[in-house]
Amino acid sequence: xxxxxxxxxxxxxxxxxxxxxxxxxxxxxxxxxxxxxxxxxxxxxxxxxxxxxxxxxxxxxxxxxxxxxxxxxxxxxxxxxxxxxxxxxxxxxxxxxxxxxxxxxxxxxxxxxxxxxxxxxxxxxxxxxxxxxxxxxxxxxxxxxxxxxxxxxxxxxxxxxxxxxxxxxxxxxxxxxxxxxxxxxxxxxxxxxxxxxxxxxxxxxxxxxxxxxxxxxxxxxxxxxxxxxxxxxxxxxxxxxxxxxxxxxxxxxxxxxxxxxxxxxxxxxxxxxxxxxxxxxxxxxxxxxxxxxxxxxxxxxxxxxxxxxxxxxxxxxxxxxxxxxxxxxxxxxxxxxxxxxxxxxxxxxx
Amino acid sequence: xxxxxxxxxxxxxxxxxxxxxxxxxxxxxxxxxxxxxxxxxxxxxxxxxxxxxxxxxxxxxxxxxxxxxxxxxxxxxxxxxxxxxxxxxxxxxxxxxxxxxxxxxxxxxxxxxxxxxxxxxxxxxxxxxxxxxxxxxxxxxxxxxxxxxxxxxxxxxxxxxxxxxxxxxxxxxxxxxxxxxxxxxxxxxxxxxxxxxxxxxxxxxxxxxxxxxxxxxxxxxxxxxxxxxxxxxxxxxxxxxxxxxxxxxxxxxxxxxxxxxxxxxxxxxxxxxxxxxxxxxxxxxxxxxx
Numbered sequence: 001x002x003x004x005x006x007x008x009x010x011x012x013x014x015x016x017x018x019x020x021x022x023x024x025x026x027x028x029x030x031x032x033x034x035x036x037x038x039x040x041x042x043x044x045x046x047x048x049x050x051x052x053x054x055x056x057x058x059x060x061x062x063x064x065x066x067x068x069x070x071x072x073x074x075x076x077x078x079x080x081x082x083x084x085x086x087x088x089x090x091x092x093x094x095x096x097x098x099x100x101x102x103x104x105x106x107x108x109x110x111x112x113x114x115x116x117x118x119x120x121x122x123x124x125x126x127x128x129x130x131x132x133x134x135x136x137x138x139x140x141x142x143x144x145x146x147x148x149x150x151x152x153x154x155x156x157x158x159x160x161x162x163x164x165x166x167x168x169x170x171x172x173x174x175x176x177x178x179x180x181x182x183x184x185x186x187x188x189x190x191x192x193x194x195x196x197x198x199x200x201x202x203x204x205x206x207x208x209x210x211x212x213x214x215x216x217x218x219x220x221x222x223x224x225x226x227x228x229x230x231x232x233x234x235x236x237x238x239x240x241x242x243x244x245x246x247x248x249x250x251x252x253x254x255x256x257x258x259x260x261x262x263x264x265x266x267x268x269x270x271x272x273x274x275x276x277x278x279x280x281x282x283x284x285x286x287x288x289x290x291x292x293x294x295x296x297x298x299x300x301x302x303x304x305x306x307x308x309x310x311x312x313x314x315x316x317x318x319x320x321x322x323x324x325x326x327x328x329x330x331x332x333x334x335x336x337x338x339x340x341x342x343x344x345x346x347x348x349x350x
Numbered sequence: 351x352x353x354x355x356x357x358x359x360x361x362x363x364x365x366x367x368x369x370x371x372x373x374x375x376x377x378x379x380x381x382x383x384x385x386x387x388x389x390x391x392x393x394x395x396x397x398x399x400x401x402x403x404x405x406x407x408x409x410x411x412x413x414x415x416x417x418x419x420x421x422x423x424x425x426x427x428x429x430x431x432x433x434x435x436x437x438x439x440x441x442x443x444x445x446x447x448x449x450x451x452x453x454x455x456x457x458x459x460x461x462x463x464x465x466x467x468x469x470x471x472x473x474x475x476x477x478x479x480x481x482x483x484x485x486x487x488x489x490x491x492x493x494x495x496x497x498x499x500x501x502x503x504x505x506x507x508x509x510x511x512x513x514x515x516x517x518x519x520x521x522x523x524x525x526x527x528x529x530x531x532x533x534x535x536x537x538x539x540x541x542x543x544x545x546x547x548x549x550x551x552x553x554x555x556x557x558x559x560x561x562x563x564x565x566x567x568x569x570x571x572x573x574x575x576x577x578x579x580x581x582x583x584x585x586x587x588x589x590x591x592x593x594x595x596x597x598x599x600x601x602x603x604x605x606x607x608x609x610x611x612x613x614x615x616x617x618x619x620x621x622x623x624x625x626x627x628x629x630x631x632x633x634x635x636x637x638x639x640x
Contacts (some may be wrong), residue, residue, distance in 0.1 A: 061537050081542035093537035097555045106551070107541025158541065 009071045010036035010194035011125075012057060017066035019052050019218075030217040031068070034211065036161070039188050039195045041205040044215035051199045053215070054164050057196060059083050070162055084169040086155035087164040090171070092147050094139040101135040104153040118157075123231065125156040128187065136195055145176045161305035163188070165197045169204065181207060191328075202242050204232070234345055236338035239272045245300060247272045247336070252306040259306025260286060262333065267346050272336035273302065278312035280320075284329030285310075289320045303328070390593045396609075401599035403613040411613070415589045416597040423593060424572035432564055434512065435519030437559070440549075442520075443527045451525070460518040471510045472497075475582075497583050500590035507591050511576050515571060519564045519613060525558040527553075562633055569625050573618060594618050594639035 026049045031116040034040040042050040055061040055095055057068055059080035066213040068076045075083045094103050104125060108118045126132050129149045139147055148168060168184070169177045185208045188195045199205060205212045206226045214221045214229065214237075222234040230247050233239035241248040251258045256268040264271055279283075287303035287310060299318040303310050303326070314327055320326065339348045385403055391398040407413050419501045442453045459467060474481040475496040483494055530553070539547040576596040579585060585592035585600065592600075598618065602611030 058540060060539070064374075080536075080540045085540065087537070087540050089533045089537060091531060091533055093531070093533040095534060095552055095556075106538070109551075110538070110541050110543035110547050154537075156542070271484065 010192075011069075011071055012040075012066075012162055012194060013069040014053070017053070017056060017063045017068065017070070019056060019061065023172040024217050025334070026308040027056070027063070029216070030218070030220055031066075032220060032223055034196060034215055035195055036194050037192045038210040039185065039197065039208055040211045040213060042198045042215060043202060043205040043241075044200065044211050044221075045199060047217075048215040049218040050200075051166055052213050054166055054196060054198045056160075057083075058085055058087050058164050064315035072316060079337050083162075083337035085162040085164055086160040087197070088148075088151045088155050088166070090166045090167040092139075092151040092171075094147060096139050096148055099136050099138060100131065100142070100150050100153075103139065103150055106230050107154065107158055121157040121159065122153075125153040128156060128190070129153055130287050140196060143174050144241055145180065148172065156187075156191065160193065162194045162196065164193065167199055168174060168197075169199070169201075177204075184208070194298070203244060206242070215240060230346070233272070233336065236270050236272065236343040236345075237336065239336060241276055243276075245275050245311045245313070247274050248303060248308075248310045249338070250310065251340070253258065257285070257306050258308065262286070262306075265332070266335075266337040266346065269340040269346060270338040270343075272338060273310075273330055273334055275311040277330050277334035278310070278314075278328045279330070280312070280318070281325050282327060283328040284327040286330050287312075288325050289322055289324045289326060291322055292318060294318075368437065379548055381612045381615050387609055389607050389609040403609055404617075406610065407613055407617065412589055412592065413500065416585075416592040416594050419590070419592055420573060420594045423508060424510045425510070426505075427515065428565065428568040428571055430508075431512045431515040432519060432561070432568055434516040435525050435564065436543075437521035437563075438516065438520045439527055443524060456517045456520050458517065459514045460521070462514075464514065464575060464577035465512065465581055468578035471506075471513075471578070472582055475506055481499045492567060497591075498587055503583055503587060503590040507578060507582065510582075511572075511575070514575075514578075515568065519568065522564055523557065526557050530556060546635055556583050562629065565633070568628055569629070570622065573622060587604065589600050 010132075013111070014030055014032050017027055017030045018026075027299065030049070030053060032040075039084065040093055044050045044051055052061060056063045057070070058248075059078060059082075063076065066076075067074060070083055070085065096107065098106065101122060104142060105113075105118050105122055108121065126135065129152060131146065131149050131153065132330045134146060134150070136141060139150065148171075151168070158284075165184070171341055172180060181204060182196075184187050184195075209226050212229050213223045214276065216237055222229055222238045224232075224234070229238060230242055230266050233242060233247065236249055240249060249273045252264065252267065252269055252271055253263075257271060285305055287305045290302040290304060290309070292302070294317055296317065299314050301312045301314060301318060303312065305328070310328070332348075335348060337348055338344065339346055356420070386398060386400060387396045388399050388402075429430065438456050442449055442456065446452070462470075477483055477493055477495045477498070478487075480496075482496065483491070486492075486494070496502050509586050534552055535548060538552060543551070573594060574601070576593050579591055579593055579596045580599075581592040585596050594614065595618065598614045601607050601614060
């Protein structure tokens with residue numbers, strides 16, 4: 001019973017949320033549910049509406065239509081402070097003239113939380129984040145990663161059931177980004193808060209999320225767990241967005257790959273196959289090598305197949321000279337078929 | 351042997367050097383020297399008098415009148431214009447219809463020359479048919495000789511100064527406000543900070559460098575700008591609006607007592623220097639620069 005009540009508290013539900021500025025539509029009817037205590041990543045290319053979506057949940061932007069519910073409560077018309085959410089901004093939004101400690105408890109002072117309680121929450125956040133030695137410093141004296149931790153500290157002491165993050169790692173270098181990714185995920189699990197996390201980096205989404213919501217031009221392309229999004233992309237856009245490198249898409253002429261005599265099960269539209277599902281073998285898809293990029297654990301080989309360009313991710317170091325003629329084989333189960341006009345996934349004719 | 355470039359460098363700075371020495375440095379030095387000499391008259395040449403000029407100034411009632419006038423003038427106009435400037439900047443920093451127009455209106459007094467401003471206000475203060483008396487008469491008010499009464503003359507000059515200065519300072523506050531990242535306000539909104547709380551805890555401290563700059567300028571202007579005194583009252587009535595710089599002008603160019611004018615100048619410079627030192631030394635330490 002207690003668990004149920006807690007679960008209810010952090011659920012975020014959007015119903016038909018729309019937002020436009022004059023002619024430009026940022027969100028065209030977005031509906032999604034984030035279960036309490038889960039990590040949801042809003043993913044998409046820039047301008048897809050993911051940040052707008054987050055700001056509408058925070059109350060920093062108002063939706064033109066639709067409902068926003070947090071913990072079963074309609075918060076559509078409520079100001080940000082009354083929604084029970086914490087937020088980490090892309091720029092961290094730290095107050096440059098206040099010390100780290102003052103930055104963290106800024107909101108608690110604003111809400112007139114008792115000094116003893118303030119100190120308790122600050123101690124806890126500081127211990128979790130390991131920033132005890134920084135408390136008297138100003139944000140300008142901190143590195144990017146330390147600033148990030150302070151911003152997280154502010155979200156922790158708020159003890160909100162929902163935490164919103166807007167591209168929190170985009171200002172960090174690659175190594176620190178991977179470290180903070182693990183830390184944020186561990187933090188979310190430990191505190192059990194609902195996380196709504198905006199990013200354009202699909203590796204962040206794959207590595208952290210329980211649920212990925214992929215947006216494109218203000219609409220949801222797919223709302224699924226990462227593994228499902230990878231294995232069963234709902235549209236050709238999802239297929240071309242997820243994966244490193246993303247899925248190859250080849251145009252079909254009838255039941256043949258355009259420019260080849262290679263027959264596939266299914267006619268018309270687009271054929272999708274992941275780079276890591278391809279192998280070099282004696283028979284299969286005829287291909288001509290354009291270039292090979294050695295990445296250490298594997299080699300990404302770019303080839304022409306008919307008129308289309310295909311990337312193959314092959315394990316280890318593979319020496320293939322440009323212009324070499326090879327054959328790429330695959331398992332039938334790894335083929336995906338998409339409609340040419342709508343982009344929607346179609347069942348294979350097995 | 352002097353290198354060619356060195357000569358060229360000197361040749362290049364020579365015009366500026368000549369102008370600076372002739373019109374800034376040399377007059378400054380001679381002013382200090384003159385303050386220790388008597389004023390040369392046709393029959394009596396200039397002679398060294400030590401600190402006699404300073405002693406004479408100490409006993410000069412008009413000097414003390416101008417000194418206190420200027421002090422009150424500064425104490426009233428500086429806070430009034432700075433607070434008004436901040437209020438106006440906050441007002442035009444929000445989204446409101448016709449914002450550029452309002453901003454321009456606030457800035458107009460700054461663009462007008464002080465002589466023109468003084469003439470406009472001369473009309474406002476005119477007894478009987480001036481703007482103020484005219485408006486007051488509608489409510490049954492009596493006749494006021496704003497600039498003619500010793501009690502109202504100095505406050506009237508203060509109003510003109512505040513009107514003139516506030517728009518200028520507003521521009522600096524506005525620029526500082528616009529440079530503040532909007533997500534600080536958003537973060538505060540999310541954390542439950544009221545508008546007043548955000549203003550007190552974030553906006554005001556972040557505006558401190560601007561405030562210091564504006565204050566230094568306001569102090570200098572309070573002692574430097576006397577154009578409106580020349581146009582409106584000539585220091586009268588009975589020295590009620592006599593300010594230090596105007597007194598220097600009177601001393602130097604109406605009474606031709608150049609030594610006393612030099613003495614007054616030195617006193618004014620020492621005062622301004624002390625004030626600037628105080629502002630930067632004491633106040634400056636508590637300012638957070640980004």
